[in-house]
Amino acid sequence: MQNTESKIRINNFIWHGMRWSFLLFIFGGFFAFSQEGSNVVSNVDTTSIKIGEQIKFTVTVETDTTAQVIFPEGQTFSPLETVEAFATDTTRKNDRMTLQKIYALTQFDSGSYKLPSQRIEINGKGFFTDSTEILVANVPVDTLAQKMYDIKPLMEVEKSNAKFWITLVIALLLIALLGGALYWFVFRKKPLSKEEKEALLPPYDRALIELKKLENSKYLIQDEYKQYYSELTGIVRSYLEEDVHVSALESTTDELILKLEMLRDAGELKIDHDTLQQFKRILQTADLVKFAKSKPDTSIAEQDRKSIEDIVTKTHDALPEPTVEELMEQAEYQEEVARKRQKKKIIIASAAAVAALLIFTGAAVAYYGFGYVRDTVIGHPTKELLESEWVASTYGYPPISLETPEVLKRQEVKLSAEAKANIKDIQTFVYDEADNLFSVHTISTTLNKDIEPDYEKSIESLIKKLESQGAKNILTKQEEFTTLSGVKGVRIYGSGTFPSPGSEESVRGKYSIILFGGKGFQQQIMLTWQDGDAYAEDIVNRILGTIDVKTEV
Incomplete structure (x- = not known):
């Protein structure tokens, strides 16, 4: 078992x-x-490129149509750079598909680089491409076959005025549109509309016209009694307010009737008792319709309109003839109305002028900039100098030639006994602003001996002179300077803190000192200006571009 x-x-x-x-x-x-x-194959179209050229790296994947394939994205090809990743090309046949992905790669430095292996993920499993060596060759420059040339000088190009004309045309169009609108809506004599003509009619005529419109309205047909009686009483109250000069619009029915009775008793309104009682009854009916939702017969409503028309006529006939004073008051009132209209036109015209000015200013700011427009309107000392008529002149001996906004004035210099031992003659010419740091100095010096000037001592002397005048924290730079005629000199320039002319405060400023010389003589040009003053910078650059000196005594 x-x-x-x-x-x-x-x-x-x-x-x-x-x-x-x-x-x-x-x-x-x-x-x-x-x-x-699943099969992954990769290849490159070339393994040797020049700097900046591109290679095509192609990855081909063959797999099932149900497979999920993920290609590398981004800069995964370092040290090569990805220029572009093209869209994936897909081909299907039965239950198989072929995917092809192309990448454009490059490198901007010469050398040998390895194209790293890339991971292709298919259904969560990684497949790796082969790595490849890429040679990036430098671009040869044949300096023997092709000559080397100096850098070409700067070429002056005339400034295009297209922007200016476009801005000007837009501004003029806006101003023209504003002027046209001002004429059309304000100053043009427009034909009066029907409503405006009716508004100019006397109160009695307007009341009759409005009562006629009410008669032709559809209020009674549409069963709108409240609106009908509201307009009916509004017409007669407005008429009484304007023609009889009684406060009718804000008065109750009893108050209004009482005021009319007082006018009748005073002899200012010749109207009988029955007419007043009839008016009172119509007002009371209107109150019932408006506040108690009463609804009289259509025939009564039409009769009430006729009665109001009759009351308006009787009231108008009962008014006494206007006195001379009243007529004068009416004339004054018309004049006052005319003055108000004229004042309104003036206000509108002024507003239009301000708008035109703002448009013009905005156009100027858009083209020239806010600072330039502000300085043009308010005024700026160095801007006025820059835009003034410049003077070309020669100063001192040995001569210094340059252009300046204003003529330089001779300044007497007293030499000490020690200085006279070395200096034969010194001639100084100066221009400076009373309330601005801008200044121009030229100094021509002849020596007693036929020796070359000591630039170092001259620079040191000028810096000490600036310091003696209150300058502090002076920074100095030095470079070679060449005039238009090719004379070479030395330029010392920099910045510092300078005392502000006309005040006890100090401001940041700049300076530029140009020195020339030869045996037995020396020439100096010194300029100072406030830091941040763009107009002064333009003046200095223009002066430096016109300097010329004689090097033979």
Whole structure:
């Protein structure tokens, strides 16, 4: 019995083992097929490029149509740079597909670079491309076959005025449109509309016209009694307010009737008692319609309108003839109205003029800039100098020639006994602003001996002179300077803190000192100006461009 059970167990074990082996064989074959079913191939169109040229790196993936494929993105090709990653090209055939991805790569330095292996992910598993060596060659320059040339000088180009004319045309068009609108809507004599003509009529005539319009209205047909009676009482109250000069619009029915009775008793309104009672009844009916939602017959409403028309006529006839004083008051009132209209026109015209000025100013600011327009309107000392008529002159001996906004004035210099031992003659010419740091100095010096001037001592002397005048924290730079005629000299320039003319405060300023000389003589030009003054900078640059000196005594 035990042997039989043992045999059965052995047989079951063998059977299960064979079954699992069969399944593993089937699925193992499946997995192997899937692994072999995905294929990744990469290639480059060239392995040698020049600096800045591009190579095409192509990755081709063949796999199932259901597979999820992820290509590398971004700068994953370092040290090569990705110029562009083209869209993936997909081709399908039955249950297979072929994906092709192309990358444009480059490098801007010569040398040998390795295109790194890239990871292509298919259904979560990574496949890697081959790495490739890329040679980036330098661009040769044949200096023997082709000559080398100096850098060409700057060419002056005339400033285009296109922007100015466009800005000017736009500003003029806006001003013309503003002027046209001003004429059309304000100063043009416009024909009066029907409503405006009616508004100019006397109160009595206007009341009759409005009552006629009410008669032709559709209020009663549309069962709008409240609106009908509101307009009816409004017409008669406005008439009484204007023609009878009684406060009717803000008075209740009883108050209005009482005021009319008082005028009648005073002899200022000749109207009978029955007319007043009839007027009172119509007002009371209107109150009931407006506040108690009463609805009289249509015939009564039409009769009330006729009665109001009759009351307006009787009231107008009952008014006494206007006195001379009243007529004068009416004339004065008309004049006052005319003055108000004229004043309104003046205000509108002034506003239009201000608007035109703002348009013109805005155009000027858009073209020239806010600072320039502000300085033009308010005034700026160095701007006025820059735009003035310049003077070309020669100063001192040995002569110094230059152009300046104003003529330089001779300044007497007293030499000390020690200075006279070395200096034969010194001639100084100066221009300076009373309330501005801008100044121009020329100094021509002849020496007693035929020796070359000591520039270092001259510079030191000039710097000490500036310091003696209150300058502080002076920074100095030096460079060669060449005049228009080719004479070479030395330019010392820099910045510092200078005392402000006309005040005890100090301001940041700049200076420029140009020195020339030869055996037995020396020439100096010194300029100072406030830091940040663009107009002064333009003046200085223009003066430096006109300097010329004679080097032979």
